[in-house]
Amino acid sequence: MATQTLDAKGLNCPMPILNAKKAIKKLNVGDTLEILATDPGAVKDFESFCNATGNSLLEWDETDSVFRFVIEKV
Numbered sequence: 001m002a003t004q005t006l007d008a009k010g011l012n013c014p015m016p017i018l019n020a021k022k023a024i025k026k027l028n029v030g031d032t033l034e035i036l037a038t039d040p041g042a043v044k045d046f047e048s049f050c051n052a053t054g055n056s057l058l059e060w061d062e063t064d065s066v067f068r069f070v071i072e073k074v
Contacts, residue, residue, distance in 0.1 A: 002034035002070055003027060009038045009066060017045050020071070024055065027073045032058065035069040042067050 006023050008016035016037045023033055035046070043060065046069045050057040056072040 003031035005034040005036065007036050008042075009036050011037070012039050013041050013045060016042050017049050020046070020049070021053075024053075024071065024073050029073055031073050033071045033073070035067075035071070037067045037069070038065060040067075042069070046071070 004023060004027065006016075006019055008019055011019070016035060016039060020033060020035050027033060035042075039045075046057060046060065049055075050071060055074055058070045058072050060067060060069045062068070
């Protein structure tokens with residue numbers, strides 16, 4: 001289970017990433033952030049975000065047009 005969940009459904013780029021960046025800053029190393037988003041561009045955005053920040057994208061999936069990402073703060 002994620003340490004924190006961020007509901008970014010209905011938001012378009014770059015808001016899901018910006019909100020996730022703020023939320024991750026508040027987490028401790030090893031904590032996880034679950035993000036729920038509806039923007040199809042979020043898949044590439046969160047992959048790039050994790051590559052750029054060094055955080056780990058543990059998993060992502062899509063159900064009923066809602067993308068779910070789990071990122072671990074490292």
